[in-house]
Amino acid sequence: MNIFFYVLKCSDGTFYGGYTTDVTRREQEHNDGIRCKYTKTRRPVQVIHSERFATRSEATKAEARFKALSRKAKETYLNEGRNEDADSEKLSK
Helix, strand or coil: CCEEEEEEECCCCCEEEEEECCHHHHHHHHHCCCCCHHHHCCCCCEEEEEEEECCHHHHHHHHHHHHHCCHHHHHHHHHCCCCCCCCCHHHHC
16 A cells, blocks of 8 residues: 655645645645645645655654654755655655
């Protein structure tokens, strides 16, 4: 199974991290105001990063680690040019 950790950039410039099996569908749900209080008032949102994991557990751990980062550390992480085809070692440690 493929599970993705993803990061959205919200219209107010904040980041939102989550996990899903379908990044495109989940981005649309956020933009439609479905199942997420945080992004509902910060639309439109755009996926700016995603990473593929083999298990839900790995993806949720990556999400938790990302959310624990400072804003500056999140920006540094995102600016490293990682994408969904890159290995997922950084947040999976």
